[in-house]
Amino acid sequence: MEIDMQGLDALLKKLDRMGGDANMALLKGTQKSTQLVQGTAKLLCPVDTGNLRVSIERRTEVEAQGCTGIVGTNSDHWAYVEFGTGPKGEGTYEYRDDLHYTMEPWVAHIEGVGFRTLEGYPARPFLYPALADNRDNIQEIYRQTVQDAIQGRSANK
Secondary structure, three states: OOOOOOOHHHHHHHHHHOOOOHHHHHHHHHHHHHHHHHHHHHHHOOOOOOHHHHOOEEEEEEEOOEEEEEEEOOOOOHHHHHHOOHHHHOOOOOOOOOOOOOOOOEEEEEOOOEEEEEOOOOOOOOHHHHHHOOHHHHHHHHHHHHHHHHHHHHHHO
């Protein structure tokens, strides 16, 4: 998901004209934004053992044309939680309508319980809403970070 930030380009150009480091301002804004999204994702993440919540990480990648912030997990079951599964998951993920679920129950071995027939689980999204719900906050973080850099340059002149 991308977030379009109105007016950010104008602020970055102003910072460049003043001799500031627009790339550093973008990096700081991206780091602050990913920290916010990571924190929200951890708050929204359903907890059974806690392993999924602990696995939510963030990173920032610096590129030639700016920065990319990534919040995600390497957990083997995050997608099942985020999107839901089977007949019980069908229609429970409100953020996309192009997901396809198997309608056939399946048999799984559950440690300490034995074999059970499962029909899935409803979606319990935590990653996408962590970003979507913070859209306005992220825009403000970038605006404030660049504005602070501009004011810092003004104060040094």
